[in-house]
Amino acid sequence: MKPDRWRQVRDVLHEAMQMDEAERSAFLDSQCASDPSLRVELNELLAAKGEVGSTFLEDPAIAHVVQTDTSDSSSILPAGTKLGPYIVQSLIGAGGMGEVYHARDGSLKRDVAIKVLPTSFSRDPDRLRRFQLEAEAAAALNHPNILSIYHIGQQDGSPYIVTELLQGETLREQLRKGPMRLREALDDAIEIARGLGAAHDAGIIHRDLKPENIFIIKGGRVKILDFGLAKLCQTRSGADSPTVTAHPTSPGHVLGTVGYMSPEQVRGEPADVRSDIFAAGAVLYEMLTGKPAFRKATSAETMSAILNEDPPPVSQAALNLPPGLQKIVNRCLAKNPEQRFQHASDVAFALEATSDSGSGTISAVQQPSSKKWLWVATSAAILSVAAALILFWNRPGGVPIVESVTQLTDDGVPKMGLVVTDGSRIYFTEGATGSWKIAQVSVAGGETSIIPARLDDSQVVGIAPDGSSLLVHSGESNLQLWSLPLPSGEPRQLEGITAWVPDYLPDGRLVFTQDEGLYVAERDGSNIRKLLAVPNGADCLAASRDRTIVFRTWGALSSYFEVAANWQGFREIMKGTADAALSCPFWTPDGKYLIYRIVHPGRQDVWAVPAKSGFFQRNEHATQLTNGPLSYDFAVPGRDGKRIFALGKKPRGELVRYDSKTQQFVPFLGGISAIDL
Numbered sequence: 001m002k003p004d005r006w007r008q009v010r011d012v013l014h015e016a017m018q019m020d021e022a023e024r025s026a027f028l029d030s031q032c033a034s035d036p037s038l039r040v041e042l043n044e045l046l047a048a049k050g051e052v053g054s055t056f057l058e059d060p061a062i063a064h065v066v067q068t069d070t071s072d073s074s075s076i077l078p079a080g081t082k083l084g085p086y087i088v089q090s091l092i093g094a095g096g097m098g099e100v101y102h103a104r105d106g107s108l109k110r111d112v113a114i115k116v117l118p119t120s121f122s123r124d125p126d127r128l129r130r131f132q133l134e135a136e137a138a139a140a141l142n143h144p145n146i147l148s149i150y151h152i153g154q155q156d157g158s159p160y161i162v163t164e165l166l167q168g169e170t171l172r173e174q175l176r177k178g179p180m181r182l183r184e185a186l187d188d189a190i191e192i193a194r195g196l197g198a199a200h201d202a203g204i205i206h207r208d209l210k211p212e213n214i215f216i217i218k219g220g221r222v223k224i225l226d227f228g229l230a231k232l233c234q235t236r237s238g239a240d241s242p243t244v245t246a247h248p249t250s251p252g253h254v255l256g257t258v259g260y261m262s263p264e265q266v267r268g269e270p271a272d273v274r275s276d277i278f279a280a281g282a283v284l285y286e287m288l289t290g291k292p293a294f295r296k297a298t299s300a301e302t303m304s305a306i307l308n309e310d311p312p313p314v315s316q317a318a319l320n321l322p323p324g325l326q327k328i329v330n331r332c333l334a335k336n337p338e339q340r341f342q343h344a345s346d347v348a349f350a351l352e353a354t355s356d357s358g359s360g361t362i363s364a365v366q367q368p369s370s371k372k373w374l375w376v377a378t379s380a381a382i383l384s385v386a387a388a389l390i391l392f393w394n395r396p397g398g399v400p401i402v403e404s405v406t407q408l409t410d411d412g413v414p415k416m417g418l419v420v421t422d423g424s425r426i427y428f429t430e431g432a433t434g435s436w437k438i439a440q441v442s443v444a445g446g447e448t449s450i451i452p453a454r455l456d457d458s459q460v461v462g463i464a465p466d467g468s469s470l471l472v473h474s475g476e477s478n479l480q481l482w483s484l485p486l487p488s489g490e491p492r493q494l495e496g497i498t499a500w501v502p503d504y505l506p507d508g509r510l511v512f513t514q515d516e517g518l519y520v521a522e523r524d525g526s527n528i529r530k531l532l533a534v535p536n537g538a539d540c541l542a543a544s545r546d547r548t549i550v551f552r553t554w555g556a557l558s559s560y561f562e563v564a565a566n567w568q569g570f571r572e573i574m575k576g577t578a579d580a581a582l583s584c585p586f587w588t589p590d591g592k593y594l595i596y597r598i599v600h601p602g603r604q605d606v607w608a609v610p611a612k613s614g615f616f617q618r619n620e621h622a623t624q625l626t627n628g629p630l631s632y633d634f635a636v637p638g639r640d641g642k643r644i645f646a647l648g649k650k651p652r653g654e655l656v657r658y659d660s661k662t663q664q665f666v667p668f669l670g671g672i673s674a675i676d677l
Contacts (some may be wrong), residue, residue: 001040003673004568008039009042012031012032012038012042013042015027016028016042022389027507028042028043030120042076044315046176063614064115067381073325073334075099077099077116083103083114083116083153083155083160084151084153084155085105085106085107085110086103086104086105086106086114086162087103087104087106088101088102088103088114089101089102089103089104089111091100092113097469098115098116098160099115099116099464100113100114100115100116101113101116102165103112103162104585105150111165112150112162112163112164112165113162113163113164113165113166114141114161114162114163115160115161115163116155116158116159116160117158117159117160121174126291132159133227133345139152140202140204141198141199141202141204141227141593141636143194143195143198144195144221145191145192145194145198145221145222145223146195146198146199146223146224146225147163147164147166147215147223147224147225148163148164149161149162149163150162150163150164157203158658159293159484163557166215166223166346167218167219168215168216168217168218169215169216170211170212170213170214170215170216171212171214171215171216171222171283171287172210172212172214173210173213174216175286175287175290175555178290179287179288179289179290179291179317180287180288180290181292182288182320182321185284185287185288186351186354186455187220188214188216188222188287189280189284189287189347189351190348190351190352191221191222192209192214192222192280192283193222193280193344193345193351193446194344194345194348195222195223195224195346195349196209196273196276196277196280196344196347197343197344197345197348197444199224199276200257200273200276200343200344201228201424203275204227205271205272205275205276205277206224206227206266207271207275207486208226208260208279209224209260209276209279209280209283210257210259210260210279210283211283213226214283218349224316230526231551234551247280252407256519258290258299258303259282259293259294259295259302259304260279260282261275261278261279261306261584262274262275262278262279262306262337263278263307263335263501264337264664266303266306266307267307272337273343273344274337274340274341274342275321275337275338275345276344277332277341277347278332278333278334278337278340279339280332280344280347281293281328281329281331281332282294282332282333284328284329284332285311285314285329285333288314288317288329289314289316289323290317291317293311293333294309294311296304302541306352307335310330310333311333313326313540314326314329317631321356324350324353324354325354326346327414328350328351328354332347342642343640345443345444346642349406349444350404351406352445353405353406374413389539392657393486400593400608400622400625401625402625402626405626405630405648406443406445407445407648408426408437408441408442408443408444408446409441409445409448411447413430413439413448413450414430414431414432415430415460415647416429416430416436416633416647417429417436417459417460417461417633417634417647418459418460418461418462418501418634418636419460419634419636419645419646419647420460420462420463420636421443421463421636421638421639421645422463422467422486422639423440423443423467423639423640424443425440425441425442425443426440426441426443426645427440427451427460427463427470428438428440428441428460428647429458429459429460431537433459435457436458436459437450437451437453438450438451438453438458438459438460438470438472438484439451443638443643444644445632451470451484451486451487452488453472453484454490454491455472455474455482455484455491456474456475457474457475458472458473458474458482458484459472459473460472461473461481461499461500461501461502462501462502462503462504464483464504464523465504465508467486467593468485468486468487469483469484469485469661470483470484470485470486471483471484471665472484479498479499479500479641480493480494480497480498481493481494481498481499481502481512481516481525482494482651483524483525493519494510494524494525495525496525496528497510497512497514497521497528498514499512499513499514500513500540501539501540501541501584502541503541503543503549504523504543505547506543506545506546506547508523509521509522509523509541510522510523510525511541511549512530512541512614513537513538513539513540513541513551514532515537516531516533516534516535516536516537517532517533517534518531518532518533518534518541518549518563518567519531520529520552531563531567532563532567532568532569532570532660533549534553534561534570536553536555537553537554537555538551538552538553538561539552539553539554539584540552540584540585541585542584542585542586542587542594544587544591544611545589545590546591548562548563548587548591548611549562549563550562550563550573550585550587550594551563551570551585552582552583552584552585553569555578557575557577557578557581558575558576558581558582559572559574559575559576559582560572560573560575560582560585560596561573562575569586574609578596579600579601580598580599580600581598581599582597582598582599583596583597583598583599583604583634584596584634586635586636586637587611587637588608588637588641589637589639589640589641590641591611592610592611593608593609593610593611593637594608594611594627595607595608595635595636595637596608596609596611596635597632597634597635598624602631603628603631604631604632604633605624605625605626605627605628605631606624606625606632606635606644606646607623607625608622608623608625608628609621609622609623619636625644627648629650630648630649630650631648631649631650632647632648633646633647633649634646634649653673653674654667654671654672654673654674655667655669655670655671655672655673655674655677656668656671
């Protein structure tokens with residue numbers, strides 16, 4: 001919408017927003033009698049926004065698209081106006097919470113977008129609070145899928161926010177052309193889920209997610225805009241985690257946009273991260289079908305549909321959908337928040353698994369590289385068994401199952417050894433033998449980064465319960481234990497402790513095996529004392545929250561032993577076989593399942609066994625969670641109890657021949673997968 005047209009629309013729009021639907025219709029008839037096109041534009045804005053109990057109404061043009069007339073006369077602030085170091089170039093668009101300008105940062109020599117709250121609006125405490133809340137919420141977030149904020153200031157009593165300047169279009173503008181292509185819709189939905197996940201991890205919910213607040217940058221990246229209705233789930237403190245304070249919504253006060261509000265928002269109940277997940281499901285539905293999930297003739301009917309009706313299946317409007325996509329949409333749009341995905345990262349995991357499911361309409365099969373040597377395995381990839389150990393803890397006969405497997409890294413760097421997590425990051429060892437380094441990646445996947453350790457050839461073997469430090473070894477054959485602070489710091493040697501895989505007791509003390517004994521020490525490694533003798537020795541152990549300790553020993557065969565709670569003895573609870581050795585065990589966070597691997601010749605699979613009396617001795621109660629095609633190393637439960645993180649690898653042989661002219665190995669017979677030539 002051009003600035004001069006917006007000036008004409010704005011006053012009528014604001015008055016219409018304050019009326020009920022019957023009064024509004026008569027008012028618009030009188031105001032638009034001589035300009036039918038004005039009535040059409042107003043109807044479209046009011047229908048698209050459908051907002052109840054909020055003045056946070058924005059025209060799609062506010063979404064930072066460099067597309068407007070640059071003449072000075074049409075701008076509320078003329079070109080050349082200075083706001084601090086920023087020089088206004090032109091008006092981009094305007095809406096119920098202010099005007100947005102294209103400006104130039106004179107200090108850093110870059111183009112920016114400036115959102116200014118008009119002076120008349122700044123006299124309204126509620127509007128001013130909303131504007132300040134949007135600024136604070138946005139400033140607390142730093143993610144590639146969230147609009148970046150640079151500065152907050154005031155000019156002549158009018159507050160303003162300076163953000164990055166985006167070029168592209170809103171998702172709403174894209175959807176006006178019809179439903180999106182499947183591949184494009186999935187890619188954009190994954191980025192939306194990742195952005196929401198980052199906001200949720202920071203304690204912030206959006207509460208007004210809709211196509212108008214989602215921006216598609218030229219080149220394809222998605223940005224979530226306007227956290228103006230955001231509510232802080234919890235405050236955070238610390239030097240690098242700003243505290244954001246939000247005024248609570250009054251009970252029974254409806255806040256959001258009709259058509260994308262969750263049932264709990266419609267009822268005026270408190271919203272949480274699952275409300276954003278409902279809105280994301282409604283947006284995904286519209287991306288796939290081109291139609292709103294809940295659009296009726298009036299706002300009241302739309303809200304009734306949100307509370308009582310299910311939208312038509314997406315398969316009726318979109319053909320050739322991959323298996324499971326309808327299930328993802330349904331789960332996002334569940335009326336009961338408990339039945340939805342519980343975190344936006346779980347939505348991203350599920351969509352990624354669907355995207356990689358092998359459907360020709362979704363993704364092409366990647367061909368093996370022709371440059372790999374025979375017997376070179378694909379790089380080990382940190383995998384998450386996502387959204388998905390459905391553990392029917394209290395139901396007879398219930399067993400955990402794996403719903404999906406998601407690859408989190410793809411950087412070509414070999415990974416090895418133990419994986420640990422603090423709930424938001426995953427820590428692991430990577431690199432070639434003899435030059436191991438400790439690396440990290442988000443639980444949502446992405447680029448990895450090295451943690452400086454000042455230790456040669458270091459590897460992860462544990463993590464403190466509060467995530468403040470890692471337990472590491474230095475040197476391939478040196479089991480001396482070190483404590484490495486996170487995110488960085490000087491490592492400290494835990495004198496006198498040489499343990500392979502230690503663990504922590506519920507009270508924070510360190511428990512470990514060495515010298516054919518079971519030992520306990522304070523967290524800092526002091527006050528070491530022996531609990532009991534282990535005649536055959538042990539190499540790794542796991543302590544549950546009720547202090548039950550299981551450790552592995554090696555004799556002719558591998559075995560698991562359980563330590564009594566009074567430290568007076570232990571008993572064998574499981575024995576491996578000649579062709580199925582037992583790996584290091586790990587407890588789920590609630591202590592109800594023991595996760596371990598069985599090592600077969602050529603592969604390793606993940607198993608789970610319930611921690612109930614006598615069950616360990618009855619192998620029919622153990623459940624195999626994985627069965628190829630990947631082989632897994634060190635499968636460790638996540639702190640949410642729903643995921644398992646592991647190193648996965650899939651060896652592949654390739655037929656090659658040596659070319660004496662180029663002195664290179666090249667594919668032979670098309671590089672078919674083969675071994676034992």
